Amino acid sequence: MVASPLVWTTLAGLSTGVGGVLAALCPPTRRLLAVSAGFAGGVMLAASLADLVPEALRFYGQYLPPLSCGAALVSLLACGMVAAAALGRLLPDEAALAGRLAGDEARTAALRTALITGTALLLHNFPEGVLTLFAGTADPALGVRTTLAIALHNIPEGLAVAVPFAYALRSRLGGVVAALISGLAEPVGAVLALWCLQGWFTPGFLNGTVVLVAGIMLWVALAQLMPSALLERDRVVGLVGVAAGVLAMLLGIAALP
Template sequence: MLLALVVTLLAGLATSVGGFIGTRSTMLRPGMMAVALAFAAGLMMTISLVEIAPAALESMTRSLGRGVAVVSVLGVMALGAGVVYALRRLLPHRPAPGVPDVRGLDPTLLRSGVLIGLVVALHNLPEGLATFLSTVEDPAGGVVLALAIAIHNVPEGLAVAAPIYAATRDRTQAVLWATLSGLAEPLGGLLGYLALRAVLPADRLDLSLALVAGMMVAVSLLELVPGARRYAVGRREVVVGLVLGAAVMVVSLALLRL
């Protein structure tokens, strides 16, 4: 169990590497910020629609049947999107009336970064469980799985840190948010393992995956793509970012299945 916890922790902390990349000064350029935000959108939509939602659907189909499973997954994804919409209304997105923003900060970007951090953390909970259980059962296989997960945790950390750094100019805060989102991996692994020992119904985990998928798609469409278009110098940055994000996630998922 100790080895499993350490392996899961190291995989999760790969988001810190992405956090450092996302706080380079080049990320403050409008064109680069547009690419980074679009990259995050491509990354999150791809893993949601190609990996997370189908995995939830496949698992629930075995226990509930195809029709009920489809309705359940789509319904929970819609619920996840609704949660993101509600959070957007609660989190600050503009300066208070009459208060000048003397630091030149962008509260909209800050909100986007916080939302991404929360959603990535939720996504990392079941991911951490998979790594933890794999390492407990087969240490060699668990290490390989953790390496593949670490690879796609790097761009996730970048997706969290880049908008927060651009909004606050605070490198420490941006990297901290990226790191915290990654620490959900060992937390999910340990808590999930204990929950399974207490015979937690498996369908709850499946529904949580569908919820996260809906939240990721909503954050991408409501926050990241509009933000990328706002910072783009031309149309090319948004398209390049979306394609790169999708490609990186497809490659990392392929490595995950080796």
């Protein structure tokens, strides 16, 4: 009975590979990298502010007065931002990566951006896998609709991960693989929820996790991706990427059941 929802969850997660394949159609260049950084930043801003936070706000608003609800959301977002800043310090810095890429500064910066972006989206995909599995278990028709909707907005996420990896590694296949790995967090999250952590996944816990992830994504977008996209030499194409990322993610959000 659980096998079918788990298959749907896996398909939803692996749809990030479609974004990776789309990214592989174009040779990775500096301008494409700026567009990609802006695109990823736009995707994360829209996903956080137009999807994750409003859903949690509606949930907590049922149980808390307005001021307490706002304070809870702000606290969780702040915790997510602090966690993202700490994560950035734990990942290898550009000096440590430079030796692996023959001192190429642009590729080194791209690789670090790719690692941070991929980690943030991997964390974002974890609760999505739980959502898809639970929806499919409760109602198969709802599970199929949820899978299709999440697969739709996983495609731009796959693009956002694949381009910087492809540029840094000089391998389009490497970008596709990175996009697929980020999507694997969805079936992994579903399996953990089913076998190990099922007692923890109450609606309150899941919504709290979603807001923490939103804080992580906001920090990554504002502190890592936007500065990379808006460098003076490529500012216009970076802004185009931001706009495209916001619009693409809003389209995906609109399709969610």
